[in-house]
């Protein structure tokens with residue numbers, strides 16, 4: 001059994017798989033292909049990724065891969081907590097440039113499905129956070145692109161001042177939305 005919640009952005013959904021609790025703890029099917037197909041999600045995941053972020057306030061993003069290796073991502077947290085963000089980059093979409101932000105924690109077990117055509121990023125809200133996500137296309141450095149996390153046009157509230165963030169050098173230099181080509 002899985003709970004599916006729509007968000008304000010078409011295609012971005014929150015999935016909460018059931019947890020079966022007992023005296024030992026709990027058990028959960030964190031991904032079940034047949035169950036997702038039953039609810040119309042036909043996704044061919046081909047790679048699993050995991051990242052560990054030591055400091056609270058680690059911000060990774062905003063990232064996306066362009067076609068032909070655009071990726072759908074199914075994101076969850078196995079330790080700690082994040083605010084997970086998806087930004088609509090589909091030029092013809094009525095919600096182009098809009099974003100959703102969802103709290104994913106090891107405790108709440110929520111998963112965010114970020115489809116192709118969206119930029120993705122997250123900030124860790126506690127130290128020692130591990131994020132696990134499945135993707136539907138292989139990593140391709142040539143097609144790996146970024147969008148500035150602090151582009152004022154996006155208006156994302158990351159919940160922490162920029163002086164407290166830890167970013168990769170690459171993530172400090174991404175273009176703003178207005179300077180991105182029409183990728184999708």
Ligand SMILES: Cc1cn([C@H]2C[C@H](O)[C@@H](COP(=O)(O)OP(=O)(O)O[C@H]3O[C@@H](C)C(=O)[C@@H](O)[C@H]3O)O2)c(=O)[nH]c1=O
Pocket residue numbers: 049051060061062063064073120121122138139168170
């Ligand atoms: C994403 C990725 C990175 N790498 C390598 C490249 C580099 O040497 C090292 C770290 O890469 P990055 O700095 O891009 O890692 P990171 O900043 O964690 O990138 C990730 O951020 C989140 C928000 C996403 O949505 C992911 O798709 C991915 O872009 O890992 C792979 O080998 N395979 C992969 O699939």
